[in-house]
Amino acid sequence: MNILEIENGRWVKVLDFQDGLGIEAQLSQMGFLPGNKIRVIRSAPFKGPLLIEVEGREIVLGRGIARKILVEYL
Amino acid sequence: MRFALVGQPNCGKSTLFNQVAGYRAETGNFAGTTVTFTETRLRILGDIVELVDLPGTYTLLGTNPAERVVLDYLITKPVDAIVNVIDATHLVQGLALTLELMELGRPIVLAINMMDEASRQGLKIDGEALGNLLCIPVLPMIASRGQGIRETFTETWKVAREKTVASVLPFKPEIESSIDQIKGILAMGEFPVSRRALAIKLLEGDPELTSRLGGEYKNLIDKVQEQLDTLCHQSSRQAVWLIATERQRIAHDLQNKVTTQGKAYLSIRDRLDDYLLHPFWGYVFLLLIISAFFEIVYGIGHLLEGPLLNFFNNLSALVLSQLDSTSLFSQLAAGAIQGISGGVAIVLPYLIPFLVGLGFLEDIGYLTRIAFLMDALMHRMGLHGKAIVPFILGYGCSVPAVMSTRIMEDKRDRFLSAALATMIPCAARLSIIFGLVAFYLGPWPAVGIFFYNLVIITITGRIISSFMPEDSPGLIIEMPVYRIPTLRTVTAKAWFRVREFIFEAWPVLIVGSIVLAGMNFFSITPWLDKFFRPFTWALGMPSAVGTPLIFGIFRKELSLLMLAQAFGTTDFIHVLSPEQMIVFTVFVVFYIPCLATMVTIKNELGWKNMALISSLSLLVALIAALALRLLFLVF
Numbered sequence: 026m027n028i029l030e031i032e033n034g035r036w037v038k039v040l041d042f043q044d045g046l047g048i049e050a051q052l053s054q055m056g057f058l059p060g061n062k063i064r065v066i067r068s069a070p071f072k073g074p075l076l077i078e079v080e081g082r083e084i085v086l087g088r089g090i091a092r093k094i095l096v097e098y099l
Numbered sequence: 100m101r102f103a104l105v106g107q108p109n110c111g112k113s114t115l116f117n118q119v120a121g122y123r124a125e126t127g128n129f130a131g132t133t134v135t136f137t138e139t140r141l142r143i144l145g146d147i148v149e150l151v152d153l154p155g156t157y158t159l160l161g162t163n164p165a166e167r168v169v170l171d172y173l174i175t176k177p178v179d180a181i182v183n184v185i186d187a188t189h190l191v192q193g194l195a196l197t198l199e200l201m202e203l204g205r206p207i208v209l210a211i212n213m214m215d216e217a218s219r220q221g222l223k224i225d226g227e228a229l230g231n232l233l234c235i236p237v238l239p240m241i242a243s244r245g246q247g248i249r250e251t252f253t254e255t256w257k258v259a260r261e262k263t264v265a266s267v268l269p270f271k272p273e274i275e276s277s278i279d280q281i282k283g284i285l286a287m288g289e290f291p292v293s294r295r296a297l298a299i300k301l302l303e304g305d306p307e308l309t310s311r312l313g314g315e316y317k318n319l320i321d322k323v324q325e326q327l328d329t330l331c332h333q334s335s336r337q338a339v340w341l342i343a344t345e346r347q348r349i350a351h352d353l354q355n356k357v358t359t360q361g362k363a364y365l366s367i368r369d370r371l372d373d374y375l376l377h378p379f380w381g382y383v384f385l386l387l388i389i390s391a392f393f394e395i396v397y398g399i400g401h402l403l404e405g406p407l408l409n410f411f412n413n414l415s416a417l418v419l420s421q422l423d424s425t426s427l428f429s430q431l432a433a434g435a436i437q438g439i440s441g442g443v444a445i446v447l448p449y450l451i452p453f454l455v456g457l458g459f460l461e462d463i464g465y466l467t468r469i470a471f472l473m474d475a476l477m478h479r480m481g482l483h484g485k486a487i488v489p490f491i492l493g494y495g496c497s498v499p500a501v502m503s504t505r506i507m508e509d510k511r512d513r514f515l516s517a518a519l520a521t522m523i524p525c526a527a528r529l530s531i532i533f534g535l536v537a538f539y540l541g542p543w544p545a546v547g548i549f550f551y552n553l554v555i556i557t558i559t560g561r562i563i564s565s566f567m568p569e570d571s572p573g574l575i576i577e578m579p580v581y582r583i584p585t586l587r588t589v590t591a592k593a594w595f596r597v598r599e600f601i602f603e604a605w606p607v608l609i610v611g612s613i614v615l616a617g618m619n620f621f622s623i624t625p626w627l628d629k630f631f632r633p634f635t636w637a638l639g640m641p642s643a644v645g646t647p648l649i650f651g652i653f654r655k656e657l658s659l660l661m662l663a664q665a666f667g668t669t670d671f672i673h674v675l676s677p678e679q680m681i682v683f684t685v686f687v688v689f690y691i692p693c694l695a696t697m698v699t700i701k702n703e704l705g706w707k708n709m710a711l712i713s714s715l716s717l718l719v720a721l722i723a724a725l726a727l728r729l730l731f732l733v734f
Contacts, residue, residue: 050303051575053343054157056192059336060344070378073475074484074574082189083580085471087483087573 026098028065028075028091036064037096048090056080057094100259101149101177102252105169106184107196108155109579111212115184115242116152117588119252135505136168137595143256151178157192159199160339161305163508170305173203174292180206180259182251184240187217187224188580190358194350195343201235201265204293206258209233210240210251216580221363229357235265243585267295270345273333277302277326284319285312302326303339368581372468381472388465389491396452396495400526403448411440427620434616438609441654442601446496446695449526450600453492453499454593461592462584466506467576474574480557481564483574486516493523497696498604500525501703502596511567517700518563518712519556521692522719524549527655528688534659536684539672544681552688555723559715604698611653611694624665638682638724641674651687653694658687678731682724689720 031037039061042049056079057063063079074087086094106112120139137152153172154165161167173181183200185193190211197209211226230237236254240247257263269275281298290297300308301323313320330338375384415436422429460466466488474484485507492500500520504513524532537545618624624646628635631645643665651658662683666674675683691713692700701709 048162048575049337050158050160050162050339053340054160054162054195055575055577056347058340058344058347061347067372067376069376069471069475071475074471076372076376076471076578080189080191082192083578085467085474085484085574085576085578087474087575089573090575 026096028063028077028086028094028096029088031065031096031098033065033067036062036099038062038099040095040097043093043095052090052094055084056082057084062099063096100146100179100256101151102180102182102255102259103173103176103178104150104152104182104184105173105196105200106155106212107157107186107189107193109577110155110184110186110189110193111242112152112155112184113592114585114588115210115212115240115248116150117585117591118242118245118248119150120152120591136172141252143252146256148252148256150182156196158196158343159300160303161307165508167307170300171307173200173205177291178205180208180255182208182210182255184210184212184242187211187213187239188220188222190224190354191347191350194353195346197233198268198346198349201233202267202293202296202299204264204296206255206261206263207235207265208251208255208258209235209237210247211237212240212242214239214247215241215244219364221361223359223361225357229353232353232356233265233268235263243583268349270342270349273330274302274338274341274345277330277338280326281319281322284316284322288315299342302330303342371581375465375468376471381468385469385472388460392456392460392491393494396449396456397526399452400449400495404444407444407448408440411436411444415440427617430616430620431613434613434619435609437616438612441608441612442605442695445527445654445656446498446600446605447597449496450499451593451597453495454596455589457488457492457499457503458589458592459584462582462589464579464581467578470574470576471578480515480519480560481567481569482512482516482519482560483569485574485576486512486519489516489520490523493520493525494529495526497521497523497525497692498600498699499596501696501699502599504703511569514704514708514712515560515563515567517704517708518715519560521696521700521712522552522556522559522689522716524552524688525655527693530656531659531684531687535671535680539680540677544677548681548684548688551685551723551727555689555719559719599702600695600699603702604695607698608653608695615650615653634721637721638686639728640679640683644683648687648690651693652691655687655693678728682728682731685727686720686724689723690717691720692716 039057039059041059042052061080063077066076066078066083068075072088074085075091077084077086104112104116116137116139119141120137136154139150141148141150153169156166156169159166159170159173161170172178181200183197185197200207211224214224217224224239226237226239236258238247238251238254240251242248270278278295278298281301282294285294285297297308297312301312301319309320309323327338330341334341374380415433418432418436419429422432469487470484472484473487477484477486488506489500489503492503497520500523501517504517504520507513507516532545532548536548618627627649628642628645631648632642634648635642635644644662647658647661647665650661662671671680697709697713700712
């Protein structure tokens with residue numbers, strides 16, 4: 026399951042990243058580390074980006090990236 | 100002595116810097132990059148200290164230009180102490196960077212900023228306990244109110260004097276053993292930072308350090324690879340994640356030991372995004388906020404422009420009447436006055452309120468919200484949400500629009516958004532749309548031009564992106580919490596940009612106006628008309644339109660004024676057909692950004708890109724105007 030498939034507001038746990046993203050380091054510094062809890066706060070209309078709460082911070086993620094972050098419900 | 104200010108984006112580092120530096124700060128670029136830093140001198144306990152404000156960075160991984168320069172700066176430059184600023188409300192993330200900085204083995208002081216915000220959220224932080232755990236000075240701070248700043252710099256001065264180096268908090272044993280193995284190979288060398296820091300950076304896969312040190316120490320690359328394989332084998336995770344996870348674990352531990360969560364006092368600020376980012380109301384508010392922004396900026400600009408222009412017009416009339424008005428000298432003097440008035444009366448009245456307003460929206464945290472709302476639409480032009488800012492500013496003046504492309508990290512994004520934003524009609528070009536098209540042909544053709552302009556920009560964006568595909572995977576930005584900006588930070592930021600205009604673009608404008616006056620004096624205009632004839636012929640214009648178009652390069656609104664001079668009348672309806680008016684206006688809107696904008700593009704993106712954007716705009720102007728002309732011929 027990736028971030029695009031989860032319900033807004035429900036907490037999930039980061040499992041892994043799909044290969045070929047090339048920005049693992051950038052994501053990990055934003056708090057997207059395997060095991061961390063995240064939730065989608067809201068998503069922008071017209072297939073816009075997602076606003077995600079991770080480790081007490083709010084991060085805007087484009088859909089292309091969100092699709093590649095694998096998660097599971099708590 | 101030299102201190103470096105290091106912290107994550109939105110930690111209030113710039114607020115702190117502006118509190119101590121104000122307008123005396125100097126900005127500079129890191130060699131070979133567009134990443135800027137600011138610098139100032141302070142007097143602390145009798146010593147002169149250079150304080151460098153490094154760009155905000157989440158880690159020292161070097162994954163983007165800003166991080167790279169911060170890492171290189173800390174590794175290679177003689178920094179006597181690091182002032183690490185962290186946001187009290189995001190302690191864990193902040194401390195992860197602190198731990199990374201402590202690895203470098205330089206004297207360091209930790210300032211926990213935004214203590215007021217933390218207590219509003221019910222968070223109590225025991226700075227003293229944290230200091231004891233980390234063995235470095237930890238000071239509470241509220242930079243926006245100037246609290247805790249003096250104490251922080253005094254402590255920094257002390258650790259720099261005594262060269263106190265922090266001890267490190269160990270990672271888990273597997274990682275520590277890998278670090279030791281790599282340190283072993285580096286044992287002989289002399290380095291400006293600790294060998295431990297280098298070993299960690301090598302494990303994190305820093306490409307520059309790997310190639311630099313790999314050349315000097317044989318076996319090093321093999322050894323690093325061997326350790327990476329071992330670590331990956333043990334945990335099936337990349338070393339860079341293992342280390343990040345370890346730092347986060349230690350930071351979590353520290354936070355648990357030093358903070359207590361009390362009752363939070365939530366306010367309207369915490370509910371604001373429910374309205375401002377709402378799928379419907381969010382756009383309504385966006386429209387309202389942007390309109391208000393423009394109303395205010397235009398209002399102030401308009402209020403100042405009239406009297407200032409009057410003053411300069413009277414001045415140049417006075418000069419011409421005092422001197423022999425037909426002499427070369429008086430003409431050149433009048434040209435110089437025109438150039439000066441162009442800056443004082445036309446650009447600055449709009450530029451200053453614009454930049455102050457932009458800084459205000461930025462510091463309050465609204466620009467990121469605009470990016471969030473507009474990202475999907477901007478993708479249709481091959482750009483992402485942040486690029487909306489130069490577009491909005493473009494309707495005022497292209498100069499701040501081009502300057503604001505700085506908020507994008509990617510070079511390609513900066514180029515594309517600068518190229519497209521300069522095609523947005525600025526105030527000067529709006530005056531032509533209103534003065535010519537709306538005045539003679541009514542409001543609807545004017546609205547049509549605005550719409551046509553956006554269509555052409557979108558098509559241009561799509562075409563350029565097909566040659567330069569988007570390589571950034573998409574937005575990853577932190578959504579800052581709403582904050583009340585400090586006047587000092589906002590005005591200091593505006594002043595830096597205004598200063599660039601005054602010292603770089605304006606002189607060119609003045610010299611250009613003098614040259615133009617000379618050309619006028621020696622009646623070179625018929626030659627210019629001839630030179631421009633291929634363009635004017637293709638567009639179906641009278642040849643006298645050539646010179647006004649040249650003048651338009653200096654200042655766009657001159658096109659219209661010079662048109663009146665060239666035709667000897669301001670009643671354009673007798674000399675131009677409605678179709679000609681529209682084609683002329685469309686051409687003027689798109690072709691070559693004005694001189695001040697060109698200089699700004701050169702400063703921001705270099706000569707090559709300036710030439711590229713200018714020729715591109717000429718090409719787009721020709722195609723857009725010709726397409727319309729053909730349309731008129733057919734229908």
